[in-house]
Amino acid sequence: MSHPHLQISPSILSADFANLERELGRISDADWAHVDVMDNHFVPNLTLGLPVVEALARVSPVPLDCHLMIEDPDRWAPGYAEAGARSVTFHVEAVRDAAGTARAIRAEGARAAFALKPGTPFAPYEELLPEVDMVLVMTVEPGFGGQSFLVDQMDKVREVRQAVRRHGGEIWVQVDGGVSLETIGRCVEAGADVFVAGSAVYGAEDVPARIDLLRSRAREATPVTRPPGTRS
Numbered sequence: 001m002s003h004p005h006l007q008i009s010p011s012i013l014s015a016d017f018a019n020l021e022r023e024l025g026r027i028s029d030a031d032w033a034h035v036d037v038m039d040n041h042f043v044p045n046l047t048l049g050l051p052v053v054e055a056l057a058r059v060s061p062v063p064l065d066c067h068l069m070i071e072d073p074d075r076w077a078p079g080y081a082e083a084g085a086r087s088v089t090f091h092v093e094a095v096r097d098a099a100g101t102a103r104a105i106r107a108e109g110a111r112a113a114f115a116l117k118p119g120t121p122f123a124p125y126e127e128l129l130p131e132v133d134m135v136l137v138m139t140v141e142p143g144f145g146g147q148s149f150l151v152d153q154m155d156k157v158r159e160v161r162q163a164v165r166r167h168g169g170e171i172w173v174q175v176d177g178g179v180s181l182e183t184i185g186r187c188v189e190a191g192a193d194v195f196v197a198g199s200a201v202y203g204a205e206d207v208p209a210r211i212d213l214l215r216s217r218a219r220e221a222t223p224v225t226r227p228p229g230t231r232s
């Protein structure tokens, strides 16, 4: 039996910024479109903000998964939900009131998530699980696409998955950075179920075929769980 929630969220950071509507059309078979919002303060790179997200939400064939790499998400995050993002992720390293920010995102009707940079431990934030729908474990240092996958983050993914199991309910575990045909299997084995991939999707000649292939690699790596009393 495959995992019910294996999802692919291509990052448009690797897309052609001059043709974003067309680029979103190329990922219509994906589960989400991952939108990296960078403010040149929290990370040393600048991408796009609220007005662009609002415009993308109007034309996107798939829901927007906004990853906010910005200072002061307390102030800005709910606005991204209001602008039409269906999932909004803020960084714990930048937020002051994580629970309040997650509640404000949910109040706008979006899923709320928190993200952890590679050097940030999960344990101090476990108590936030009741407030969120997803935890993002960064598998590169945030700021740029096309970096190498940090395999040492798999221990954190395992830790988050175990905490989510203990907590119960349905909280997704997302990985972002260096996720590719070569690395997606390790993410699945560690317990991730939402996969952000920028260069691995938009760098492919056939984008829909690459999304399909990432999905099948993820399914292949899913441990088989059968109901008790049944045989293979």
Ligand SMILES: O=C(CO)[C@@H](O)[C@H](O)COP(=O)(O)O
Pocket: 011, 013, 014, 034, 036, 067, 140, 141, 142, 143, 144, 145, 146, 147, 176, 177, 178, 179, 196, 197, 198, 199, 200
């Ligand atoms: O948040 C980020 C980078 O900070 C990501 O979403 C990247 O855009 C992923 O790109 P690849 O590593 O898959 O090329």
Ligand SMILES: [Fe+2]
Pocket: 011, 034, 035, 036, 067, 176, 196
């Ligand atoms: Fe991202």
